[in-house]
Structures are given as structure tokens and as C-alpha cells.
Amino acid sequence: MLYNELGKTGLEVSRLGFGTMRLPTINSNADIDESEASAMLKYGIENGINIIDTAFPYHSVGIDGNGNSERFVGEFLKENDLRDEILLHTKSPSWLIEKKEDFDTYLDLQLEKLQTDYVDIYLLHSLTVPDWYKVKDLEVLDFLDECLSSGKVKHVGFSSHIEVDYLIEILDEYPKWEVVMTQMNYLDEYYQSGVMGLDYLKEVKVGSMIMEPLRGGRLVNNIPDEVQKLWDMAETKRTPVEWALQYLWNRDDVDCVFSGMTSLEQVKQNIEIASTIDKISPYDQELIREVARTYRTFLGNRCTRCGYCMPCPHGVDIINCLTEYNIAHMMGDPKASAMQYFTLIDDDSRADSCIDCKECLPFCTQMIDIPKELQRVYEYFGSEFDHF
Ligand code: SF4
Ligand code: SF4
Incomplete structure (x- = not known):
């Protein structure tokens, strides 16, 4: 496993983080296959992964529910006496917060589910612009100050799918942000906060964590023939997973990539890739851009996201x-x-x-x-x- 410094946190993180939103399940999304999921986590940790990502709603029945991912992770770490070996990373469900006291209510419930007194990194989850203004009005920054001084949380940040201007606005409002999680993969360089967001995170020394490195598996399943033909022209042959992950690990503005793994085989495969230094040549970098351009030819319309049509006077996004x-x-x-x-x-x-x-x-x-x-x-x- 290879490791990176996580911004200014002082933490060294495995460059592959264990995402627990897509653990194997039995009958429903809420019903985690605990024996298989435990084997996956055990293998991951034994082979160098030192950070686990979870969140309040992961593996719940409904989208806003109280999920089983945190509960499972808490039990696993307790049973295997691994809490102090691992950086635990979870998130406050910002969309569920309605009053100031809710911040503490959810954090305490999450600590109970996780069977721990503290989390290493606590993010405001999937922060939208309206949710940011809402939680700010509810004095979220005071709450975060208190979490840090009480020791319940060691480092704070947020995860988001917002555009780069808003990302910067939020970052500039609070000097104690240390970690931000954004969506990034070779198709999304100019989607949401994209490469400009990563550039700013690096400039202000805030740790960058990546979600959706494989776009939920869509960059590696059902590869179109047009794309496969391009991959076949590469100087170095790689699997679709290797292309997607090594693209990110070739960037110096990416600290940790979270993969939501579903099988032991995926854990093994991703760890092997994360343990390999694979410098992508300029020719192959251009090939990646060509693959992205090819995917874009399948688009449904020509919108370039330039934003000149916004804002719509009737509120349409x-x-x-x-x-x-x-x-x-x-x-x-x-x-x-x-x-x-x-x-x-x-x-x-x-x-x-x-x-x-x-x-x-x-x-x-x-x-x-x-x-x-x-x-x-x-x-x-x-x-x-x-x-x-
Ligand atoms: S003006 Fe609006 S609809 Fe047209 S390309 Fe730009 S963002 Fe898309
Ligand atoms: S309501 Fe429809 S047509 Fe009118 S400005 Fe908004 S998006 Fe355009």
C-alpha cells in the first residue's frame, strides 16, 4: 500500500480508502452480508488500508433513513479490537438537520452506533448550497468548534457535489476545514468542482478525498467498443479499473480515493493497484482524454455547462x-x-x-x-x- 499526507491534518492515509456504502447485502440494501463484509474489511486492513468511510444513511431502507453501515463498522472494529488502528471517517446528515440541537443528537447517535468516543474525521455530508446556508444559520461552525475542543471529532470537513465557486466560498468561511470530499474521475474533470476544486484544495492545504472514482462502476462495466479500441492502443495495457484509479493517483492534488467495494475480489484487485506505482506516460494521458471525449459523444445534448443561461428566473437548475x-x-x-x-x-x-x-x-x-x-x-x- 502507498500512503499520502492528508492536507494539513498531519495524518498519513492509505491512498485507497475503504468506502462502506456498497457492502455486499443479502435480501435488501439494509441487510449487510456481515460475514463477507467482515472478510473484506479484514483483508483491506491487513493489507494496508488505514481509513474507513461511512455515513449515517448508508445501507438504510430509505434514502433518509438510519443506516446499518455505521453500526456494522462499529461492531467490526470492536470485535477485532481495531478501533485505534483505523482512521474512522463519517458524516453528519446535513439535509436532516432542522434545529441546532440536531447536530449533537446525530453525532451522539453515530458515536453510539460506531461504539467509539470519537471519530477521526467528521464531514458535513453532501452539502448543497441551500443546506450550507441552512446549517450556517443554525450555527454549524460553533458546533464544529465544540466537537473539536471536546475531542469527539479530530478533524472536520465536508463532502459535496457543488460547483467550484461555492466550494471556494464555503472553504473560505472557516479556517478549520481540513478535509473535503468531492467527486472526481477522468470524465468529471470539469463537472461539479472538478479539477479547479482540487487545485484550490491543494493551494489551501485542505486534504482531498475522492468519491465516485469509477462513477459507481460505470467506467469499468459494459465498456463501449469505441472506448475499448482506444484502450487497446495504449503504450501500457491496463484494465479499466487500473485506468480509472491510476489516473487519480497520478494527480498530485489527490490524497485519498474512496472505493465502495462490494466483494473480496474487488478489495484484492484495488489494493494491488493501490500498491503499484504506475506513472502514466504523456501518450497514455492523451489517450485518457480521448476516451473521455469518446464517452461524451454519447451525450444526449450539447450543453457544455458554461452557465450563461443561469439563473433561470423560474428557478430551474x-x-x-x-x-x-x-x-x-x-x-x-x-x-x-x-x-x-x-x-x-x-x-x-x-x-x-x-x-x-x-x-x-x-x-x-x-x-x-x-x-x-x-x-x-x-x-x-x-x-x-x-x-x-
Ligand atoms: S447556456 Fe446553459 S444550456 Fe446552453 S450550453 Fe451553457 S449551460 Fe448549457
Ligand atoms: S422557465 Fe424554462 S424557458 Fe423559462 S428561463 Fe427557465 S428554463 Fe428557460
């Missing part, structure tokens, strides 16, 4: 509606994109809020008929009821 539609076409996984569409975009900002006023049309740099595209997005994803 034009960029993310068109983007999730694009991703669904590009990656061929409509269910996963629907999940993103309905969880990342607020009720009032989805495609069905467009009233066809056409005020955005003159601003589109790609001459997209935006209301028409939004109608397609609406027809494609349907209503939330169809999916959950």
Missing part, C-alpha cells in the same frame, strides 16, 4: 437537469442518473418547473432549445414516484 440527462445517455445507466437527478436537484428546480417562457434562449452559447430539452429530460426521468 438548467445545467444540472441537462447534465444528468447527458450522463444517463453517456453511461447507459438511467437508474443511477435518476438517483442523482432526484437527490441532487431540489423539487422546485427540476425540469418540470420550466414554464417555457424562453427567457433563457438568447443566452445559450450552444443554441440549445432549452425548454424543449427540459421537456425531454422530464419525459426521460419521469417523476420521483417512478423511481423510489
Whole structure:
């Protein structure tokens, strides 16, 4: 295993972190196959992984529920006497916070589930811009100060899918942020906070943790022929998993990559890759860019996310509606994109809020008929009821 310094935390983290949101299950998502999951965690730790990521809702029945991932991780660490060997990383469910006291209520419940007195890293989970303003009004920064001084939490940060401007705004408001988790893979360099976000994290010495390195497995399953032909031209032959992970570990602004692993075989494979120094040549780096360009040819519309059409006077999140539609076409996984569409975009900002006023049309740099595209997005994803 290879290790990196995590920003200014003083921690050394394995460059592969163990994500526990996709553990093997038996009958339902809430029903973790504990024997298989324990074997995976044990192998991971014995082979150098020193950080585990979990969160309040992972492995719950509903999206806002109290999940079993934290409970399982807590039991595993206790039974194997591993708590002090591992950096434990969990997250406050920011969307569930309604009043100031809720911060403490959830943290105490999480510590109980995890069977520990402290967590090493505590993030505000999946922070959206409205949730950031909400928790700020509820004095979240005072709560974080108290967590740090009481020792219940050693380092604080946030995870988010927001755009880079908001990421920077939040980072600049609190000098004690030490860790941020963002989505990154070779397709997402300019999606959400992307490479610009990573660049800023490096500049301010905040540890960078990566989620979705394989885009939920979509960069490694059902590889289109056009993409495979490109991989076959590489100077160094790699598997799709190696391409995706080594792309990240070739970046000097990435500290730790979390992979949500589902089988022991995946753990073994990822550890082997994480233990190998594999410098990607300039030719192969260009090939990765070509693969990304090829995936983009499968897009559903031409939106470049330039943002000139925003804000919509009626509150439609034009960029993310068109983007999730694009991703669904590009990656061929409509269910996963629907999940993103309905969880990342607020009720009032989805495609069905467009009233066809056409005020955005003159601003589109790609001459997209935006209301028409939004109608397609609406027809494609349907209503939330169809999916959950
Ligand atoms: S046409 Fe739709 S997306 Fe465009 S400005 Fe009007 S409501 Fe907003
Ligand atoms: S102006 Fe056009 S291309 Fe730019 S974000 Fe809006 S819809 Fe997309």
C-alpha cells in the first residue's frame, strides 16, 4: 500500500480508502452480508488500508433513513479490537438537520452506533448550497468548534457535489476545514468542482478525498467498443479499473480515493493497484482524454455547462437537469442518473418547473432549445414516484 499526507491534518492515509456504502447485502440494501463484509474489511486492513468511510444513511431502507453501515463498522472494529488502528471517517446528515440541537443528537447517535468516543474525521455530508446556508444559520461552525475542543471529532470537513465557486466560498468561511470530499474521475474533470476544486484544495492545504472514482462502476462495466479500441492502443495495457484509479493517483492534488467495494475480489484487485506505482506516460494521458471525449459523444445534448443561461428566473437548475440527462445517455445507466437527478436537484428546480417562457434562449452559447430539452429530460426521468 502507498500512503499520502492528508492536507494539513498531519495524518498519513492509505491512498485507497475503504468506502462502506456498497457492502455486499443479502435480501435488501439494509441487510449487510456481515460475514463477507467482515472478510473484506479484514483483508483491506491487513493489507494496508488505514481509513474507513461511512455515513449515517448508508445501507438504510430509505434514502433518509438510519443506516446499518455505521453500526456494522462499529461492531467490526470492536470485535477485532481495531478501533485505534483505523482512521474512522463519517458524516453528519446535513439535509436532516432542522434545529441546532440536531447536530449533537446525530453525532451522539453515530458515536453510539460506531461504539467509539470519537471519530477521526467528521464531514458535513453532501452539502448543497441551500443546506450550507441552512446549517450556517443554525450555527454549524460553533458546533464544529465544540466537537473539536471536546475531542469527539479530530478533524472536520465536508463532502459535496457543488460547483467550484461555492466550494471556494464555503472553504473560505472557516479556517478549520481540513478535509473535503468531492467527486472526481477522468470524465468529471470539469463537472461539479472538478479539477479547479482540487487545485484550490491543494493551494489551501485542505486534504482531498475522492468519491465516485469509477462513477459507481460505470467506467469499468459494459465498456463501449469505441472506448475499448482506444484502450487497446495504449503504450501500457491496463484494465479499466487500473485506468480509472491510476489516473487519480497520478494527480498530485489527490490524497485519498474512496472505493465502495462490494466483494473480496474487488478489495484484492484495488489494493494491488493501490500498491503499484504506475506513472502514466504523456501518450497514455492523451489517450485518457480521448476516451473521455469518446464517452461524451454519447451525450444526449450539447450543453457544455458554461452557465450563461443561469439563473433561470423560474428557478430551474438548467445545467444540472441537462447534465444528468447527458450522463444517463453517456453511461447507459438511467437508474443511477435518476438517483442523482432526484437527490441532487431540489423539487422546485427540476425540469418540470420550466414554464417555457424562453427567457433563457438568447443566452445559450450552444443554441440549445432549452425548454424543449427540459421537456425531454422530464419525459426521460419521469417523476420521483417512478423511481423510489
Ligand atoms: S424557458 Fe424554462 S428554463 Fe428557460 S428561463 Fe423559462 S422557465 Fe427557465
Ligand atoms: S447556456 Fe446552453 S450550453 Fe451553457 S449551460 Fe446553459 S444550456 Fe448549457
